[in-house]
Amino acid sequence: DAKTTQPTSMDCAEGRAANLPCNHSTISGNEYVYWYRQIHSQGPQYIIHGLKNNETNEMASLIITEDRKSSTLILPHATLRDTAVYYCIVRVNFYAGGTSYGKLTFGQGTILTVHP
């Protein structure tokens, strides 16, 4: 799986958009970009994933550059409850012969602090 680089920490004001960058310059054509977050010591929580198109769900938007070497997770209106460690992960995602290859390789992530 390709390695990712994320800023160690970021701050955001409550109600503003939080834009979390991730570099994955060695990403392969069959690797997806995943974002998870971990609030305090809870289990990580899936946010969103994508291959090359931009994606949006009820939690966030994922913007992937055309060359796929970087991406940005956008939390459109950050709240205090969004304070967490955000992990950007790239991995192959395929299913073959009844087997799903799904391990997640977590880096250090970005500590996002949302301020009142």
Place this chain on the structure above:
Amino acid sequence: DSGVTQTPKHLITATGQRVTLRCSPRSGDLSVYWYQQSLDQGLQFLIQYYNGEERAKGNILERFSAQQFPDLHSELNLSSLELGDSALYFCASSVARGLGGENEQFFGPGTRLTVL
């Protein structure tokens, strides 16, 4: 609530002992993953089971073993415990969705193991 349950929540034991951590995946999920989170190593993938069979191994020590039972619950056995095994142990589950593989993993609340 992710739908993944883990027991016990906390476990305190002594060096040299053996413990068993239990995980019940979400209803219908065939894959179970185990991760270890320690202060110095971060979140690390240990092992994956799919429908009762081992599918992938990560940084799992030989003193550790796991299995997935016919009802799909899983157990992680840790033996000859050392101080360095103190960590949060997370279980995650997912279901393969055909071509394209799984979309996300759902993590349980974790078991905090303290080895004294």
